[in-house]
Amino acid sequence: MPSPEGRRSLLTIRIVSLCSFLLLWKLASQWMDSPIILPSPEDTLKETWILLNARGFYQSFGATLVRGITGFFLSILLGLCMGILSGKSYLFREFFRPFLTSVQSTPVLAIILLALIWFPTETVPVFVAFLMGFPIITTNVVEGILAVDRRLIEMAKVYRIEPWRRILYVVLPSILPYLVGGASSALGLSWRVVVASEVLSQPILGIGTGMQEAKLRLETARVFAWTLAALVLSYSTESIFRWIVKRLKRLA
Amino acid sequence: MRVELESVRFAYGSVTILDRFSAQFPSMKVTVLLGPSGCGKTTILNLLAGLLTPQAGSVRVGDKPPTDIRVGYMFQDVRLIPWLTVKRNLDLILPQRLPLEARLDRIRSVLRLVGLEQALSLFPDQLSGGMYRRVGMARAYLYEPDLYLMDESFQGLDPPLKFQLLSMFQQLRSNSPKTTIFVTHDIEEALLVGDEILLLSPIPTRIVHTLRNPVPIEDRVPGNQEIARLEGELFTLFRKEQLQLGEERV
Numbered sequence: 001m002p003s004p005e006g007r008r009s010l011l012t013i014r015i016v017s018l019c020s021f022l023l024l025w026k027l028a029s030q031w032m033d034s035p036i037i038l039p040s041p042e043d044t045l046k047e048t049w050i051l052l053n054a055r056g057f058y059q060s061f062g063a064t065l066v067r068g069i070t071g072f073f074l075s076i077l078l079g080l081c082m083g084i085l086s087g088k089s090y091l092f093r094e095f096f097r098p099f100l101t102s103v104q105s106t107p108v109l110a111i112i113l114l115a116l117i118w119f120p121t122e123t124v125p126v127f128v129a130f131l132m133g134f135p136i137i138t139t140n141v142v143e144g145i146l147a148v149d150r151r152l153i154e155m156a157k158v159y160r161i162e163p164w165r166r167i168l169y170v171v172l173p174s175i176l177p178y179l180v181g182g183a184s185s186a187l188g189l190s191w192r193v194v195v196a197s198e199v200l201s202q203p204i205l206g207i208g209t210g211m212q213e214a215k216l217r218l219e220t221a222r223v224f225a226w227t228l229a230a231l232v233l234s235y236s237t238e239s240i241f242r243w244i245v246k247r248l249k250r251l252a
Numbered sequence: 253m254r255v256e257l258e259s260v261r262f263a264y265g266s267v268t269i270l271d272r273f274s275a276q277f278p279s280m281k282v283t284v285l286l287g288p289s290g291c292g293k294t295t296i297l298n299l300l301a302g303l304l305t306p307q308a309g310s311v312r313v314g315d316k317p318p319t320d321i322r323v324g325y326m327f328q329d330v331r332l333i334p335w336l337t338v339k340r341n342l343d344l345i346l347p348q349r350l351p352l353e354a355r356l357d358r359i360r361s362v363l364r365l366v367g368l369e370q371a372l373s374l375f376p377d378q379l380s381g382g383m384y385r386r387v388g389m390a391r392a393y394l395y396e397p398d399l400y401l402m403d404e405s406f407q408g409l410d411p412p413l414k415f416q417l418l419s420m421f422q423q424l425r426s427n428s429p430k431t432t433i434f435v436t437h438d439i440e441e442a443l444l445v446g447d448e449i450l451l452l453s454p455i456p457t458r459i460v461h462t463l464r465n466p467v468p469i470e471d472r473v474p475g476n477q478e479i480a481r482l483e484g485e486l487f488t489l490f491r492k493e494q495l496q497l498g499e500e501r502v
Contacts, residue, residue: 158325159325169333
């Protein structure tokens with residue numbers, strides 16, 4: 001952890017970085033001189049304020065949040081089961097490897113378009129978030145399982161430690177860093193794909209829906225405002241996730 | 253409890269470690285397997301612990317297969333769980349049906365026997381090498397096993413600490429004598445600990461010589477003349493058999 005002086009200088013660097021970015025944005029918008037192509041930072045801020053007070057904004061924000069979290073938890077649940085099975089069985093791992101590799105290599109847009117054909121609009125973002133996060137979680141859990149210290153498992157076997165306690169005290173703590181890494185990546189990805197799916201699937205409420213509607217009306221400042229909302233969503237859930245992991249580590 | 257290996261065969265791939273290997277380990281005594289590194293000593297212990305299964309022949313402890321008995325295995329690398337405290341490492345092997353306070357009492361009393369009452373809340377990486385081994389010894393003792401297996405348990409420790417741990421081991425054993433198989437490649441250690449010493453050849457393992465230790469337990473201390481004489485005798489046997497000793501002794 002950096003010292004108080006270190007933290008202060010880090011904060012200074014971040015403020016300077018943000019101010020430089022805003023200045024550059026301002027200069028670019030003045031040079032373009034077209035709010036449709038690039039609105040100024042103050043116009044965007046004004047539009048964000050309007051959006052925050054607009055009817056339905058919080059419902060849209062909440063709808064995206066619920067979709068992302070649902071997809072994320074589904075990917076954790078199934079990724080964990082699949083990861084444990086694949087980690088334990090070479091046959092299972094090799095059987096599912098082509099499937100996981102294919103999903104990871106398929107363009108997100110292709111998955112969204114197929115999901116649009118297969119599912120109702122409300123389900124598409126959840127399915128895509130799940131499908132994008134699931135291989136990441138599975139791969140990381142498999143890595144974690146393979147990294148479990150076999151010598152500790154042997155010790156547990158010799159001392160006849162019950163299987164559930166072996167899992168709780170030997171296996172889970174070993175795979176936890178891998179699971180946390182995978183979950184963190186999946187969570188970050190989840191917001192990007194949920195918003196992208198909403199843009200294409202157009203559910204009644206959602207950040208992506210709002211973004212697409214603003215784009216159709218050429219309200220670029222509003223597109224920026226929705227983007228800001230997506231950024232806040234992603235950043236806040238990441239922070240909450242990190243906080244939970246920290247608490248869990250302390251409890252363990 | 254009589255421990256017996258009969259015509260055991262075991263190979264790792266194409267490398268045969270044991271081929272029709274037979275040995276009997278007397279009940280309630282300490283039998284030392286003495287031999288050069290890589291001669292299959294740990295494989296024998298792993299067979300007795302039920303961690304390996306013989307490809308032919310049989311392993312019996314008492315009248316049971318090894319998986320049916322309680323084994324207190326003190327591994328060469330001890331194998332404490334790094335993210336659990338000493339207390340939780342020891343508690344893990346106790347039956348959870350016992351009340352917590354009863355379990356804690358047993359843990360405390362065993363740690364007292366090895367002089368580590370103060371280490372209860374320490375994590376393995378906070379222990380010194382000697383403390384780490386003592387916790388391993390405490391765990392094996394706490395388990396109340398039918399059979400002790402000790403794999404080079406004091407290897408790499410400086411001599412005063414090694415002898416301190418050896419006498420601690422003898423004291424624990426005198427509290428509750430159990431059949432013990434002790435693996436080492438150190439002749440002096442073998443003579444200080446063993447009631448019977450089996451000198452092993454390089455792989456495929458065979459017993460080259462069996463020595464019944466005539467020195468009473470209470471006299472088995474470094475510097476004892478009889479121990480020194482036997483050490484010379486065993487060392488000569490090693491040379492005669494053209495065995496390569498562990499690096500420490502060469």
